[in-house]
Amino acid sequence: xxxxxxxxxxxxxxxxVIVNISDHYTRVKSQMHPPLTATNGSDGVDNTSSSxxxxxxxxxxxxxxxxYGCVIGIQRGRTVEIFNSFELLYDxxxxxxxxxxxxxxxxxxxxxxxxxxxxxxxxxxxxxxESDMHIHKALMDINESPVYVLLNPSINHAQKDLPVTxxxxxxxxxxxxxxxxxxxxxxxxxxxxxxxxxxDHVAHLKPSDGGSAATQLAAHLTGTHxxxxxxxxxxxxxxxxxxxxxxxDIPCENSLLRQVSSLLRRLPAIESGKFQDDFLxxxxxxxxxxxxxxxxxxxxxxxxxxxxxxxxxxxHSRRGGRTAFF
Amino acid sequence: xxxxxxxxxxxxxxxxxxGDVSRLHSNLKxxxxxxxxxxxxxxxxxxxxxxxxxxxxxxxxxxxCSSGPLTKExxxxxxxxxxxxxxxxxxxxxxxxxxxxxxxxKRFKDQVMLLEAPMRGVAPLLTAIRKLQTSSEHLTPLHPExxxxxxxxxxxxxxxxxxxxxxxxxxxxxxxxxxxxYGGMICIGQKRFSxxxxxxxxxxxxxxxxxxxxAVEAYKKYILVxxxxxxxxxxxxxxxxxxxxxxxxxxxxxxxxxxxNSYGTGKITELQTYVQTNKEKFESxxxxxxxxxxxxxxxxxxxxxxxxxxxxxxxxxxxNTVQLSSxxxxxxxxxxxxQDGEIYATINQKDGMVRFLEDPEQYKTCEMIEHIDSAIQRxxxxxxxxxxxxxxxxxxxxxxxxxxxxxxxxxxxxxxxxPQKFNI
Numbered sequence: 173x174x175x176x177x178x179x180x181x182x183x184x185x186x187x188x189v190i191v192n193i194s195d196h197y198t199r200v201k202s203q204m205h206p207p208l209t210a211t212n213g214s215d216g217v218d219n220t221s222s223s224x225x226x227x228x229x230x231x232x233x234x235x236x237x238x239x240y241g242c243v244i245g246i247q248r249g250r251t252v253e254i255f256n257s258f259e260l261l262y263d264x265x266x267x268x269x270x271x272x273x274x275x276x277x278x279x280x281x282x283x284x285x286x287x288x289x290x291x292x293x294x295x296x297x298x299x300x301x302e303s304d305m306h307i308h309k310a311l312m313d314i315n316e317s318p319v320y321v322l323l324n325p326s327i328n329h330a331q332k333d334l335p336v337t338x339x340x341x342x343x344x345x346x347x348x349x350x351x352x353x354x355x356x357x358x359x360x361x362x363x364x365x366x367x368x369x370x371x372d373h374v375a376h377l378k379p380s381d382g383g384s385a386a387t388q389l390a391a392h393l394t395g396t397h398x399x400x401x402x403x404x405x406x407x408x409x410x411x412x413x414x415x416x417x418x419x420x421d422i423p424c425e426n427s428l429l430r431q432v433s434s435l436l437r438r439l440p441a442i443e444s445g446k447f448q449d450d451f452l453x454x455x456x457x458x459x460x461x462x463x464x465x466x467x468x469x470x471x472x473x474x475x476x477x478x479x480x481x482x483x484x485x486x487x488h489s490r491r492g493g494r495t496a497f498f
Numbered sequence: 499x500x501x502x503x504x505x506x507x508x509x510x511x512x513x514x515x516x517g518d519v520s521r522l523h524s525n526l527k528x529x530x531x532x533x534x535x536x537x538x539x540x541x542x543x544x545x546x547x548x549x550x551x552x553x554x555x556x557x558x559x560x561x562x563c564s565s566g567p568l569t570k571e572x573x574x575x576x577x578x579x580x581x582x583x584x585x586x587x588x589x590x591x592x593x594x595x596x597x598x599x600x601x602x603x604k605r606f607k608d609q610v611m612l613l614e615a616p617m618r619g620v621a622p623l624l625t626a627i628r629k630l631q632t633s634s635e636h637l638t639p640l641h642p643e644x645x646x647x648x649x650x651x652x653x654x655x656x657x658x659x660x661x662x663x664x665x666x667x668x669x670x671x672x673x674x675x676x677x678x679x680y681g682g683m684i685c686i687g688q689k690r691f692s693x694x695x696x697x698x699x700x701x702x703x704x705x706x707x708x709x710x711x712x713a714v715e716a717y718k719k720y721i722l723v724x725x726x727x728x729x730x731x732x733x734x735x736x737x738x739x740x741x742x743x744x745x746x747x748x749x750x751x752x753x754x755x756x757x758x759n760s761y762g763t764g765k766i767t768e769l770q771t772y773v774q775t776n777k778e779k780f781e782s783x784x785x786x787x788x789x790x791x792x793x794x795x796x797x798x799x800x801x802x803x804x805x806x807x808x809x810x811x812x813x814x815x816x817x818n819t820v821q822l823s824s825x826x827x828x829x830x831x832x833x834x835x836x837q838d839g840e841i842y843a844t845i846n847q848k849d850g851m852v853r854f855l856e857d858p859e860q861y862k863t864c865e866m867i868e869h870i871d872s873a874i875q876r877x878x879x880x881x882x883x884x885x886x887x888x889x890x891x892x893x894x895x896x897x898x899x900x901x902x903x904x905x906x907x908x909x910x911x912x913x914x915x916x917p918q919k920f921n922i
Contacts, residue, residue: 202893449862456861459870466874470881477888478738484897485705486741 183319183338183359184253187367189243189294190336191374192257193323196239197296201325204237236325238262240269240295240307243321244281244288252319253362254291256281267303268310269293278314292319298326300339300354308341309352317341320354334361501532502539506546509555516590519554523594526558537562549583553591556583561598564605573609580606581622589629599630600639607643616651623647624656635666642676649680649687657684661693666883675701675712682719686788691727698723702747703739713743714750715783721754722788729799731758753779757792764803766796766821797822797831798840805841805854813850825850 240262245254258277261270274290281288293311295304300322311318317340324335339354346353363371410432416422417429512522526533533540540559549556560583564576580602592599603626610619623644630638641660648657661681668674678701685694701716724731733755735744748755753776760772773780773789780786800820804811813825813832822828832852835841842855859866891897 202898203895452862452864452867453860456866456870459867459874460861463870463874463877466877466881470877470884473881473884473888477884477891480888480891480897481705482738483900484891484894 179317179340179342179357180250181340181357182251183357184251184362185321185336185338185359186245186253186255186362186364187371189254189257189321190323190334191370193239193241193294193296193321194325196241196259197237197323197325200237200239236296238296241293242269242274242277242290243292243294243319244278244285245291246287247289247291252291254319254321255288256285257294257321260293267306269307271310290314290318292321294321294323296323296325298324300337305341305352305354308354319357502536502543505529505532505536505540505555506543509547509552513552513555513591519591519594522554526555530558530562533558533562534565537565544579549586550588553583553587554594556587557592557595557598557602561602564602564609568605568608568612570612573612577606577609577613577618580609581618584622584626584629587629592629593632596630599626603640604643607647610647611650616647617653619647620644620651620653620656624660627660633667634663637665637668637673637677639669639673642673642680645677645680645684649683652687654684654687657681658688658690661685661697671704671706674704675710675716678704679712679716682716682723686719686723691723695720695723695727702743703736705740706742707740709742709746709750714747717747718751718754718783718785719788721751721758722785722792725758725761725792726788726795729795729802730762733758757789761792761796764796764800766793766800769793769796798835801831801835802841805843808854810851810853813845813852816852 239259241257241259243254243257245252245256247253258281260274262268263270278290290311292315293307295307300320304320308318308320320339320341322337322339324337326335328335336359338357338359340357341352342355343350344353345351413422413428414432417424508525509522512518512525537559541563544556544559547556547559560576560580564580566572584603584606603623607619607623610616623640627638627640627644630640644660645657648654657680661684665674665677678697682694682697682701685691685697698716698720701713702720704713706713721731733748735747757769757772757776760768763769770793773793777786780789797820801816804816804819813828816832817823817825817828820828820831822831829845829850832841832843832845836843836845842857844853844855845851846853
């Protein structure tokens, strides 16, 4: 469906829209998930227990839900800037979005942001589909050329850029019939100061599988680690070279040998027992502190998990947290 | 004869590739009634089948043969084929019908117990567990059966090898309770009290919606082992215990709690009189052996307390303070404790003085580095798993529903968005 657009419009997308769409999708998805107690026995078990190994079917993998909504913003000349979005209900019988609600919302937004217009609509999925054109055409009476913002909710760790695509509609002649098809458009991300704070906050939420180094400390340590790794590999190369020189596979190169020996003489000269003792003791101390830090971290996450478990599954638990003040 | 032969040829024919095996599986499911009715004749036809190739068919036939009332002759006839089958069967075929495999193994355990030879069942059940487990962290219903046989056959070491694995997937809650309870008993038998304490702790704090007899028995042993190992016992259970257990466990174990109280006073004679008066109660719970160990550990506790007050002490004085009968006995006790690593001391034989030392560990060695390093790695793996579970439960609709209801009662300051790391 998508060559690149030739309309010459520049699109600017605000992070607020992306966060809104993602939030909408997550909410709908977590609310439609079948509850865990339906597949368990009568007691909740503290270890997560999925269905028994092979015999019964896997818990229902219904296709991920699609969410729909409207995007609003400003169009100035050739620049389209998408500022905000709101949710809409999709009526599967008429294959269209809830029109009355859309108009009501539009009216309300006009009162607060008089310059914002409805620029188009959004949805989730991996690629634009044929049925989307129907919705697109329905919006054409509000905006002559609406945009379609598509968010791909499946997480792909290999992908570096955002899973957001902006589609425009263009009239192309296919098989002699003029048809509207979706074409991709490029976009840039534009931020306001307030948005930068929330994006920063979201970026610091560490994913559970470790992910990339998000904090400064982790970045610093990664740098040190790669430096040491490189040093190690270089020393290994030298060592291998010297060994083969010793065995006689390679002719002796005296200048290289001189360089190696001068390097060795510059290494730290301390080899005494006391140095080893102190060094190992300090090393052990650092390791112990790391261990203590990990322990504290682990205990605190365990504590949170236990609290959540008690809230969810224990009928008469004392709420181990804050109770209502009067 | 026809249907039997047809079945046998079908099994022989359809056991080669994965697609064939699944077809065979569906055929066998449909033919279940024929298998049941013709079980005797199928049993005699079993030698036409090879358990390692035709595992699925063999399994169905065995299951049909082993169901029904259990008598000694049937047990004797079935034990050998079943153990040979367990050793030879193919893992992928077994995993297609795990309930049948589990029921065959449970019957096997019943037969072995009926024949009063639990030792014969230990090795086959161990192989069965390894074959049925999808990963080493998976607890199958066969685990508690295996541990029960180990207990009856007194092969504690084999039981210990299974107990080393960490568990994170459980099929049935009852399996977890029984597994930890039997595991705790095995560890007590091997005198590994810290591991026993951990396992019994798991039984007591596992989620349960109603009182559980296994948990009550485990709690009694838990009190005793905690006295032996730590020298103290507190009745407060951690907050992840279910509220049912927190309220009711104490009522069922009153004599043990009083034992713990009199242990706490530190007087041997009081403890001894208490044990004497309540002897039948302890005996009826089969805990008398443990109670005697508790008595013995009292001496150890008192000697350890002496290390905190004195630097050197004569053996006579030790005997008097700890209320042992003679200096010789005190020397034996101290020697045993030094060997077990419970105290650090040197005994001067000439003048009968004991000098208490500090822990000689200086934390300067490379072995200590490796030890701490491996501990850090384990904690990192555990931490990752915990974060995964935390995320999973945060999305659980049951949890979200309850939190949503509670939220309205919280005050404004609580909406600060910072996760509450330290709930008071």
